[in-house]
Amino acid sequence: MAHRALLRPVRLAPSSGFGRTCRIARPFSTVIDAPISAAAQQVPPAAPSNAGSVFSDAVNATGPRTNWTKEQIAEVYNTSLIELTHGASTVHRRFHDPAAIQMCTLMNIKTGGCSEDCSYCAQSSRYNTGLKASKMVDVESVLEAARVAKANGSSRFCMGAAWRDMRGRKTNLKNVTAMVKGVRALGMEACVTLGMIDAEQAKELKNAGLTAYNHNVDTSREHYPSVITTRSYDERLATINNVQNAGIHVCTGGILGLGEKPQDHVGLIYTVATLPAHPESFPVNALVPIKGTPLGDRISKGETKTIAFDAILRTIATARLVLPTTIIRLAAGRHTMREEKQMMCFMAGANAVFTGEKMLTTACNGWEEDKAMFERWGLRPMEVEETMGGKEELAEKAAVQPAGAEAQSSSTQPTTA
Ligand code: SF4
Numbered sequence: 001m002a003h004r005a006l007l008r009p010v011r012l013a014p015s016s017g018f019g020r021t022c023r024i025a026r027p028f029s030t031v032i033d034a035p036i037s038a039a040a041q042q043v044p045p046a047a048p049s050n051a052g053s054v055f056s057d058a059v060n061a062t063g064p065r066t067n068w069t070k071e072q073i074a075e076v077y078n079t080s081l082i083e084l085t086h087g088a089s090t091v092h093r094r095f096h097d098p099a100a101i102q103m104c105t106l107m108n109i110k111t112g113g114c115s116e117d118c119s120y121c122a123q124s125s126r127y128n129t130g131l132k133a134s135k136m137v138d139v140e141s142v143l144e145a146a147r148v149a150k151a152n153g154s155s156r157f158c159m160g161a162a163w164r165d166m167r168g169r170k171t172n173l174k175n176v177t178a179m180v181k182g183v184r185a186l187g188m189e190a191c192v193t194l195g196m197i198d199a200e201q202a203k204e205l206k207n208a209g210l211t212a213y214n215h216n217v218d219t220s221r222e223h224y225p226s227v228i229t230t231r232s233y234d235e236r237l238a239t240i241n242n243v244q245n246a247g248i249h250v251c252t253g254g255i256l257g258l259g260e261k262p263q264d265h266v267g268l269i270y271t272v273a274t275l276p277a278h279p280e281s282f283p284v285n286a287l288v289p290i291k292g293t294p295l296g297d298r299i300s301k302g303e304t305k306t307i308a309f310d311a312i313l314r315t316i317a318t319a320r321l322v323l324p325t326t327i328i329r330l331a332a333g334r335h336t337m338r339e340e341k342q343m344m345c346f347m348a349g350a351n352a353v354f355t356g357e358k359m360l361t362t363a364c365n366g367w368e369e370d371k372a373m374f375e376r377w378g379l380r381p382m383e384v385e386e387t388m389g390g391k392e393e394l395a396e397k398a399a400v401q402p403a404g405a406e407a408q409s410s411s412t413q414p415t416t417a
Contacts (some may be wrong), residue, residue, distance in 0.1 A: 001134035012248060026226045055079050058321040059087040062094075068273045068322060074178075074266045077318045080308060085348040088317035092349040095324045102327060102352035102382035103370065104155060104191075105149035109138040109179070110172075111159035116195075117230045117356040118218075120255060120287055123162040131291035136161065139175055143182040149356060152367040153381040154354075156189040158214065164231070165196035173201060177208035184209040189384055191251055196231065196239045202246035212249040212280055215239045220267025223260045227295075240275065249280035249388065253329065256315060257287030273322045280388045282319050282326050282353070286312055286333025309341055313348055320349025327352045327387060335365050339373055346379065 054075040074082070086247040100328050112133030113124045122129040146157040150300055158181055166173055179260075183190040186338060192205065193214035205213065217236050219222060224233045243250050272279050289296040298304040319328055329352040342353075344363050355370045374380060384390040 003397075016126070024137055031275060041120055042163075053322075055087060057143045061321075064278045064323065064325050066274055066276065066278065067117050068270060070266060070270045071319065073353070074263065075271050075376040076321050077262065077266050077269075077314060081314060081317075084314060084317045084321075088320040089347050091324050092320055092351070094224070094353055097382075097386065099379050100344060100351065100353075100382040100386055101374065101379050102329075102369075102387060103152075103154045103355045104156035104158055104352060105145070105152075105154040105356040106158040106160060106354050107137075107142060107145050107356075108162075109142055109159045109176075110134070110163065112162055114162040114415055115164050115230070116228065118228050120227070120258060120290070120296070122290045122293060124293070125292050129290055129296075132397040133162075136172060136175060139178045139182065142179045143186075146183045146186055147186060150188055151268065152355070152369065154188070154367075155382060155384045155387070156191060156211070157183045157186075158185075158191040158193065158354075160193045160214075161195070166194055166198075166201050173204060177204060180205065180210045187384065190386065190388070193251075196235060197242055198204065199242045201243060202242040202248060206246040206248050210248050212251045213243040214251040214281075214283070215243065216253050216255070216283065216285075217259050217268065217271050218254050219258055220264035221271060222267055223258065223264040237271075240279075242275060250275070250277075250282035251283060251329075252279045253281070253283035253285070253331070255285040255287050255332070256312055257289075257305075257333075259298070259304040262311065262314075263310065265318070269315070269319055269322050278323050278326050280327060281329055282323055283329040283331040284312065284316055284319065284350070285331040287338070288333050288336070309337070313341075313344055316345050316350050317348040322334070325388065329353070339376075342373070343362055343377055346377075351382070402412075 047193075054072045058076055079087070089098070113125050114121070114123045114129045115126075116124055117126050118124055121127075122131045123133075125133070142159060149157055157305045159176070161172070161174075161176075163169065176194065180190045180192065189211040190209065191212040191214055192210060196215075197205070197213070202213070215236060217233065219227060221233045221394070238250055240250055252267075252272055256265065272282060287299075288294065289295065289299040291300065295304060299306060316328055316330075317325070328350045330342065331354055334342060334353060353365070353370065355365055355367050387392060
């Protein structure tokens with residue numbers, strides 16, 4: 001009862017969106033209904049200025065830049081977490097709607113049997129993980145899965161195949177282009193991850209209407225050889241180059257928890273921040289250890305530690321400051337995070353999630369679970385038109401449309417769920 005006496009009615013500003021009277025708690029020492037003294041109304045002294053620092057320049061950025069040095073990114077990364085996340089949130093609100101989170105669904109269109117030795121992956125044929133390899137899924141089954149994803153709010157449908165590269169896979173590529181066309185016809189963004197591709201294959205995918213190609217660099221250049229030996233960092237960058245040259249958006253990011261050090265998080269961000277153009281999408285995965293893979297086994301023996309949440313948050317916040325316009329995807333491992341942790345990631349700049357029944361071979365948060373979380377926190381699914389790819393596409397269409405045709409064609413545009 002004593003606490004009730006400490007509540008006083010307050011009229012909230014109209015801009016708060018709540019045109020009603022409510023009660024807020026006052027400190028115990030406050031005399032109820034006493035006029036607020038001039039001293040109490042004084043604004044607290046300004047925090048020490050760090051104007052001109054790398055961090056403050058990043059917070060005040062008005063656009064992306066690709067001339068970052070590793071030292072500059074390290075300076076941002078090593079800022080105190082409370083300042084770093086606040087700065088990232090500031091930048092996030094300048095370039096994105098903080099309430100809009102893109103829901104994506106990732107389907108494995110060809111499982112297992114991969115010749116590569118990525119030491120975290122259940123789909124490598126080199127490791128005994130109990131995963132059964134299967135043939136490519138047929139086009140109609142993929143499109144049916146995309147329709148379900150769209151009906152549940154996903155605006156991006158991603159298709160992954162466990163291949164090293166696309167050499168000699170003409171029929172497979174033909175099927176993938178049919179899937180891409182079908183997904184695009186549903187009004188969704190289409191993304192594929194098929195391993196390494198050359199310039200011709202990238203062109204073919206672009207012609208099919210592919211929105212984005214995912215090819216993660218995984219970690220820093222320095223740490224990469226201790227994770228994968230069957231293809232080099234530069235081979236990965238060559239595929240990304242082919243994708244960018246074909247005019248397809250690049251989705252490239254990393255996995256945290258591969259036994260790396262903090263400087264490798266900096267190195268990962270440095271690699272993507274200094275590409276000729278920033279990637280449209282930067283997925284941040286937290287390793288899901290799988291028994292039978294070298295990394296999964298090292299973790300179960302205690303030889304490698306799982307990634308700490310503060311390192312995930314720090315990486316997301318740094319990526320938001322360094323890649324201000326990029327969509328940052330909270331990817332694998334999200335299902336192991338409590339809702340509050342996910343929210344901290346959204347507040348620090350993450351603005352996309354994978355939702356559905358499965359994420360390749362690992363567990364995934366379901367649609368109903370995500371819808372309920374969005375509802376609780378005032379979030380909403382991002383529309384295709386809000387994404388970088390969507391905006392560019394609208395601009396391209398507007399540029400080729402004859403004058404006066406806009407009203408007629410807009411009624412035939414596919415809509416998102
Ligand atoms: S991550 Fe990709 S390339 Fe590496 S083993 Fe798994 S499926 Fe193959």
